[in-house]
Amino acid sequence: MxxxxxxxxxxxxxxxxxxxxxxxxxxxxxxxxxxxxxxxxxxxxxxxxxxxxxxxxxxxxxxxxxxxxxxxxxxxxxxxxxxxxxxxxxxxxxxxxxxxDMLDDPERGFSFQKNGPLDMRFDRSQKITAADLINSATERELLKIFKEYGEERFSKSIARAIVENRKEAKLKTTEELFNLIKKSVPGRFRHKAQDSARRIFQAIRIEVNGxxxxxxxxxxxxxxxxxxxxxxxxxxxxxxxxxxxxxxxxxxxxxxxxxxxxxxxxxxxxxxxxxxxxxxxxxxxxxxxxxxxxxxxxxxxxxxx
Ligand SMILES: C[S@@+](CC[C@H](N)C(=O)[O-])C[C@H]1O[C@@H](n2cnc3c(N)ncnc32)[C@H](O)[C@@H]1O
Known part of the structure; x- marks a missing residue:
């Protein structure tokens, strides 16, 4: 669009x-x-x-x-x-x-609705990407970002899931992150997992771009x-x-x-x-x-x- x-x-x-x-x-x-x-x-x-x-x-x-x-x-x-x-x-x-244009381009990694690399940099000459942040921040740091910038109620379980998951393999794509968010949201709220994903993606974007x-x-x-x-x-x-x-x-x-x-x-x-x-x-x-x-x-x- x-x-x-x-x-x-x-x-x-x-x-x-x-x-x-x-x-x-x-x-x-x-x-x-x-x-x-x-x-x-x-x-x-x-x-x-x-x-x-x-x-x-x-x-x-x-x-x-x-x-x-x-x-x-x-x-x-x-x-x-x-x-x-x-x-x-x-x-x-x-x-x-x-x-x-940026949101709709899967290569930019801003949208959980399109699979692409976890990038989210406004300026692609900047070093730190969303993947760098997600794979290196501590659980506490992630929790703070999700709570403060995303006001997401399931911040804690999402931050925990990211840290647990990345022990196996680094998170690389928007789809992987979205799936993890879906799994971290309690069953009875899962139909609203998209709202959680939108807030978490926005929070990460705000942090990545300062x-x-x-x-x-x-x-x-x-x-x-x-x-x-x-x-x-x-x-x-x-x-x-x-x-x-x-x-x-x-x-x-x-x-x-x-x-x-x-x-x-x-x-x-x-x-x-x-x-x-x-x-x-x-x-x-x-x-x-x-x-x-x-x-x-x-x-x-x-x-x-
Ligand atoms: C909502 S769009 C602007 C749309 C524009 N007003 C129009 O009518 O087409 C926001 C733009 O601001 C840029 N942007 C966001 N933060 C910025 C910053 N700190 N410095 C410069 N550009 C920034 C983004 O890359 C994006 O292209």
Missing amino acids: PHIPVLLKEVTEFLDPKPGGKFIDATFGAGGHSRAISEKIGPTGKILALDANSQAFENFKFKILNLQTIHGNFRNLKAIAEENGFEKVDGILFDLGLSS ELQALGSALNQTLDLLKPGGRVVVISFHSLEDRIVKKFFQEAAKGCVCPPEFPQCVCGKLPLVKILTRKPITPTEREIEQNSRARPAKLRAIEKI
Whole structure:
């Protein structure tokens, strides 16, 4: 299934691209959002598009005006932006996670529904794969990953089964891991083993790619890159991602942090941004009907003061 950009109308509404605008698409993917931005900024605008997955740019078939593409990780956002003349921009977009093209490609190992190598790297030049992680992490480490990132109730038995099983032979494929998950889920929950597998696969992916650390680090770099009035829009698909975004936005929007008993402000802290989405924006039922992968999406946006 080709990748369908999520919350497309809402992204353009909150980024509010104007002719001649300069934008960073930190997660180019299949380029759906970049195309929409490009249409608004016209021939005098510029987009710097980043993706950790170099294949994203190889697969891309459309022509986008004034698009500069960079294979890189958004955890290095500021350095990449500055190296490419994007030190002050009108907006930065993060559409987190992976694209449908990656999920659907068995060779990438992201899906338990397709047999392939346990890879799961966004960036294939990275050394550590999912197989490396699964075959070397301790039972405690696996348990922590499954619980924290997957919120999976059978984390313990799944972690135990992996460690027991790999004594015989290393786990190599998505099918082997899926079968092990199925076996570790108690009989009366086995009809829901796919849900457990989805959560475990997602947890492993988050760990392999250091997704939460990269997000926290990238958000910290955004404010320096924005012009006053510039905007950051983030679409997240996992509650832990959304929590990081929400906390960062709230912190940046906070003014004085003096204790309430102080008669006057001594900290001098001023709000750096205005929050544009008091509550996260979620897809409409209609969008979910047309693209079920949009279901967990949450969009938040800020504007630099
Ligand atoms: C959901 S897709 C983006 C889809 C895109 N907005 C579109 O409309 O086609 C997310 C993309 O972000 C990339 N990505 C995830 N984490 C990244 C990171 N830390 N740095 C750079 N790219 C990343 C993935 O490789 C994937 O291609």
